[in-house]
Amino acid sequence: MEFCAEPAALEGAKWWLCYLSTPKHQEFYFSFLTVLALIFLVAPITLLLGFGGALARRSSFLPLKWFGQIYTSMVRGVPDIVFFMFVPIAMDQGLEYVRHRILCPEMTGPVYQGNDFVVCTVAKLPLSISPQWVHETYGFFLAVIAFSIVFGAFAANTLDGALNAVPHNQLETGRAYGMTNRQVFRRIQLPQMWGYALPGLSNLWMILVKATPLLFLLSVEDVVYWARELGSSKSSIFDYPHPDWRIWYFAALLVFYLLLTWFSEKAFTRFRNWFSRGQNSHTGQIVLEAG
Amino acid sequence: MSCGQTILDYGLRSIGIGARLLPKTDITLCEQIVLIGSGMIWNVYLALIAVIFGFFAATLVATGKASNNPFISRSANWFIFLFRGSPLFIQFFFGYELFVILPKIGIDIPLGFTTITLETGWFTKAWLGALIVLFLNTTAYTAEIFYGALRSIPRGDIEAAESFGMSGYKRFRRIIWPTLLRLAWPSYTNEAIFLFHATALVFFSGFPAWQQRGDAIYYGNYFAEKTFNPFVAYPIVAGYFILVTLVIIFLFSIVNRRLNRHLAPERRSRIRYRPQIIR
Amino acid sequence: MKKTILFGAVIAMISATAAFADMQQVRMGTEGAYPPYNFINDNGEIDGFEREVGDRICELAELECTWVKNDWDSIIPNLVSGNYDTIVAGMSITDERDQVIDFSQEYFPPDPSAFVGLKGASDDAINGVVAAQTATIQASYVASSDATVVEFATPDETVAAVRSGEADAVLADAGYLETIVAESNGELIFVGERVAIGGGIGIGVRESDSDLQAKLNAAIDTMKADGTLNALIEKWFEGREGPY
Structure with missing residues (x-):
C-alpha cells in the first residue's frame, strides 16, 4: 500500500493496516499454512508407520517382532520434545554420511574432524549452493519425518489394540469357512478393526495438532516463532516500534488452536456416526460407547 | 574429580543443595548423568503433585459435567474445552504472563503485609506456577476420561444400588466411584504418562530457571550447549524418562489389578483392550 | 600421511573448480533477535550492524553470501554439523567457544x-x-x-x-x-x-575451515584500514566512536 511508505507519520487505523500487512506479518500468516501442511502430511505417514509398527509387533518373525516392540515402547517412553532435540540432527548427519560415502568414495578421511562434521561438498544436504527455499523445505521435511516417527509409535499402539479387539469368534468363523489366515486378516480383521481404532486415532490427531507448537524446536519458522518475534518489544530501529505485545500474538495462537481442535472434534463426531451406520450393532455400540 | 564426589556435589543440585557452580570445562559423562538425574527430581515432583491433586479435582469436574444443573455442566464443559483444546505450550506462556502481573495487583491493594507480597511472588516460580498450570491441564484431561467412564457405568449397577437403599454420597462412594475408576484406569494410565512427559516443557519455554536449578531437560540443554554435542546429553535425558515411565506403568498396573480383582479373567481383558489414548 | 595430502588436494581441487565456475558460496548464520547487532526488520529480512558488516566482508572477500536464521541455543552445534558456514551473531570470543570453533579477528571491540x-x-x-x-x-x-x-x-x-x-x-x-x-x-x-566479560566479537567458523577464516580476516583488515568498519559502528551504535 502506497501510504505505508512512511510508517512514522501514520496514525490510527492506517497505522494498524500498514503494521499488520508488513512482509514480516505476511510470513506470520503464511506460517499458519505451514502448520496445517505439516499436520496433513504427517497424518497419513503416521498411519502407514503405525500400521507397519503394529504388523511388526504381531509378526511371527522374531527380530521383526522385537523391532516393533522396541520401536513402540521406546518412543512411548520418551517425551517428544527430548526426541526432537537430537533425532533430526542425527537423521541429517546420517543422510549426509551415506551420500558422502557414495558420492565421494575417493575421500577416506574421517567425517568427524574434532568437533566438526565434514562431508564433501556434493554430499551436503541440501547443497550449499541451493537457494534458501530448498533449505527451508528440507528442514520442513525433516520435521515431518521426526513427527511421523513419534506419532507412528502411538498409532502402532492404537492399531495393535484395535486388531486385538476384533472378536475372536468372527475370525474363527472365517477360518471355518475355509479362509486362509491372510484372507481372514484382509477380509475380516482389517475391516472390523477400524471401528475399534477410530476413537484412538481421532485422539491421536488431537495430540498431533497440539504438539505442533514444538515445531520451532526443529528450526522450522512456525507460528510460535513468528508470534515471539513479532510480539517482542520493538525499539525505534524498527519501522513500527511497540512495547511487548507477545500476549496478543499468543492470544491469536490460542484462538487458532481452539478453533482447530473444535472443528476436528465436530468432523470426527460426524465421521464416527457415519462410520457406525453400516456396522453391525455390536461394533456400532462399542464405537458409540468409546466416543 | 571422582564420580563419588560428583554425586555429592551435584546429586541434589537441582534443588539447590551441593556445589553452587555447574561444571564448565572438561565435562565428564559422570557429571552429565548425575546432574541430569538430579534434574529428574523436578519432573517427578511436578508430575506427582499435579497427578494427585488433579485426580480429585477431575472427579469433581467430571461429576460437574454430568450434572443436571446447566450452569455447572456448562462451566465444566468450557473448562475442559479450554485446557484440552489448546497446546500446553501456550498454556504455560499464559500462565507465566498472568502470574507475573499478580504482584503488581497485590501492591495496588493496600494490605501491605509482607507475607502476602512474598506469596504472590511464588506464583512465577516453577515449583508453584508451573505446577498450577500442569494441575489444571491434567484435571481437564482426566475429567474427560472420568466423564466417559461415568457414562458407561452399567445402568444395572446403579439401579441395584438404589434397590439396596443406597443413595447420594454412599452410592457414589461404594458403587459409582470404584466402577468409574476401573473403567477409566487404562486411559488414566496413559494420561499420567503424558503428563509426566509434559513436565519437560516447564523450563524449556515456560518458566525461567532460578540459580540454574532446573529439570532434566534444562541440564540436558546446558550440557549440549557446553559440549556442543547433542548426542550424549539428550539420550541420557531420554533414558531417565524411559526408566520413570516404566515405573509409572508398573505402579498403575498394580492398581489396575486391584481394581479388577473381583472380575472373571475374560472380562478383565476386555477392558484392557479398549484402544484408547486420551490426551 | 599420504592420505591427508590427497585429502587436502581434493579439497583444494573442489574449491578451485567451484571458484572457477562460480564464487564461493558461504552461508552466514545469525540469531536475528539482538538489535542493533542483528534483527529481522519489518520486511522480514535480516538487518542490523552485522548484516552490513557481513555483506561488506563478503563483497571484499569475493564470497557469495546467504543469510540464515538459527536459534541462539543451537547456533554452534548447527555450525559444526555444517548447516551454515559462519556465525555472525554478536558472539564474543571466549576460550570455551574457541575450543570448539575458530573465530575471525574481532569486528567489534570488547563491549562491557x-x-x-x-x-x-x-x-x-x-x-x-x-x-x-x-x-x-x-x-x-x-x-x-x-x-x-x-x-x-x-x-x-x-x-x-x-x-x-x-x-x-x-x-x-x-x-x-x-x-x-x-x-x-x-x-x-x-x-x-x-x-568486562569476554573478548571482542568475531565471526565463528568451523576449525576445519581455515581457508575461509583467512579470507574473513583479510576482509576485516581492509575494513579496519579504510575506516568503513568505524563508520558502521558509529552508524548503528549511537554515541560511540569507531575504535579502529
Missing part, C-alpha cells in the same frame, strides 16, 4: 556488559535477582557472582522480567541495552558498574 534496573533502583540491584539470557557469558558470570541468576530463552524476555519486577536487574551487552534504556522514557536506568 551493563546492568539495567527499574527507575529508582539502587546499585545494590546487581546483587539481587539478575536476569540473563540462557547460555550467554552473562548468565555464567551472574551464576558465579553473589547475585541470584534467572535465565530466559530470549534477550527480550530478560528485559521484560525487569519491567515486570520479576528481576531486579538484567545483565547484557551494553550495545544491546543502550537503545532500550534510551527509549524507555526513564522507566529503565543503568545501575552499577559495567563489567
Whole structure:
C-alpha cells in the first residue's frame, strides 16, 4: 500500500493496516499454512508407520517382532520434545554420511574432524549452493519425518489394540469357512478393526495438532516463532516500534488452536456416526460407547 | 574429580543443595548423568503433585459435567474445552504472563503485609506456577476420561444400588466411584504418562530457571550447549524418562489389578483392550 | 600421511573448480533477535550492524553470501554439523567457544556488559535477582557472582522480567541495552558498574575451515584500514566512536 511508505507519520487505523500487512506479518500468516501442511502430511505417514509398527509387533518373525516392540515402547517412553532435540540432527548427519560415502568414495578421511562434521561438498544436504527455499523445505521435511516417527509409535499402539479387539469368534468363523489366515486378516480383521481404532486415532490427531507448537524446536519458522518475534518489544530501529505485545500474538495462537481442535472434534463426531451406520450393532455400540 | 564426589556435589543440585557452580570445562559423562538425574527430581515432583491433586479435582469436574444443573455442566464443559483444546505450550506462556502481573495487583491493594507480597511472588516460580498450570491441564484431561467412564457405568449397577437403599454420597462412594475408576484406569494410565512427559516443557519455554536449578531437560540443554554435542546429553535425558515411565506403568498396573480383582479373567481383558489414548 | 595430502588436494581441487565456475558460496548464520547487532526488520529480512558488516566482508572477500536464521541455543552445534558456514551473531570470543570453533579477528571491540534496573533502583540491584539470557557469558558470570541468576530463552524476555519486577536487574551487552534504556522514557536506568566479560566479537567458523577464516580476516583488515568498519559502528551504535 502506497501510504505505508512512511510508517512514522501514520496514525490510527492506517497505522494498524500498514503494521499488520508488513512482509514480516505476511510470513506470520503464511506460517499458519505451514502448520496445517505439516499436520496433513504427517497424518497419513503416521498411519502407514503405525500400521507397519503394529504388523511388526504381531509378526511371527522374531527380530521383526522385537523391532516393533522396541520401536513402540521406546518412543512411548520418551517425551517428544527430548526426541526432537537430537533425532533430526542425527537423521541429517546420517543422510549426509551415506551420500558422502557414495558420492565421494575417493575421500577416506574421517567425517568427524574434532568437533566438526565434514562431508564433501556434493554430499551436503541440501547443497550449499541451493537457494534458501530448498533449505527451508528440507528442514520442513525433516520435521515431518521426526513427527511421523513419534506419532507412528502411538498409532502402532492404537492399531495393535484395535486388531486385538476384533472378536475372536468372527475370525474363527472365517477360518471355518475355509479362509486362509491372510484372507481372514484382509477380509475380516482389517475391516472390523477400524471401528475399534477410530476413537484412538481421532485422539491421536488431537495430540498431533497440539504438539505442533514444538515445531520451532526443529528450526522450522512456525507460528510460535513468528508470534515471539513479532510480539517482542520493538525499539525505534524498527519501522513500527511497540512495547511487548507477545500476549496478543499468543492470544491469536490460542484462538487458532481452539478453533482447530473444535472443528476436528465436530468432523470426527460426524465421521464416527457415519462410520457406525453400516456396522453391525455390536461394533456400532462399542464405537458409540468409546466416543 | 571422582564420580563419588560428583554425586555429592551435584546429586541434589537441582534443588539447590551441593556445589553452587555447574561444571564448565572438561565435562565428564559422570557429571552429565548425575546432574541430569538430579534434574529428574523436578519432573517427578511436578508430575506427582499435579497427578494427585488433579485426580480429585477431575472427579469433581467430571461429576460437574454430568450434572443436571446447566450452569455447572456448562462451566465444566468450557473448562475442559479450554485446557484440552489448546497446546500446553501456550498454556504455560499464559500462565507465566498472568502470574507475573499478580504482584503488581497485590501492591495496588493496600494490605501491605509482607507475607502476602512474598506469596504472590511464588506464583512465577516453577515449583508453584508451573505446577498450577500442569494441575489444571491434567484435571481437564482426566475429567474427560472420568466423564466417559461415568457414562458407561452399567445402568444395572446403579439401579441395584438404589434397590439396596443406597443413595447420594454412599452410592457414589461404594458403587459409582470404584466402577468409574476401573473403567477409566487404562486411559488414566496413559494420561499420567503424558503428563509426566509434559513436565519437560516447564523450563524449556515456560518458566525461567532460578540459580540454574532446573529439570532434566534444562541440564540436558546446558550440557549440549557446553559440549556442543547433542548426542550424549539428550539420550541420557531420554533414558531417565524411559526408566520413570516404566515405573509409572508398573505402579498403575498394580492398581489396575486391584481394581479388577473381583472380575472373571475374560472380562478383565476386555477392558484392557479398549484402544484408547486420551490426551 | 599420504592420505591427508590427497585429502587436502581434493579439497583444494573442489574449491578451485567451484571458484572457477562460480564464487564461493558461504552461508552466514545469525540469531536475528539482538538489535542493533542483528534483527529481522519489518520486511522480514535480516538487518542490523552485522548484516552490513557481513555483506561488506563478503563483497571484499569475493564470497557469495546467504543469510540464515538459527536459534541462539543451537547456533554452534548447527555450525559444526555444517548447516551454515559462519556465525555472525554478536558472539564474543571466549576460550570455551574457541575450543570448539575458530573465530575471525574481532569486528567489534570488547563491549562491557551493563546492568539495567527499574527507575529508582539502587546499585545494590546487581546483587539481587539478575536476569540473563540462557547460555550467554552473562548468565555464567551472574551464576558465579553473589547475585541470584534467572535465565530466559530470549534477550527480550530478560528485559521484560525487569519491567515486570520479576528481576531486579538484567545483565547484557551494553550495545544491546543502550537503545532500550534510551527509549524507555526513564522507566529503565543503568545501575552499577559495567563489567568486562569476554573478548571482542568475531565471526565463528568451523576449525576445519581455515581457508575461509583467512579470507574473513583479510576482509576485516581492509575494513579496519579504510575506516568503513568505524563508520558502521558509529552508524548503528549511537554515541560511540569507531575504535579502529
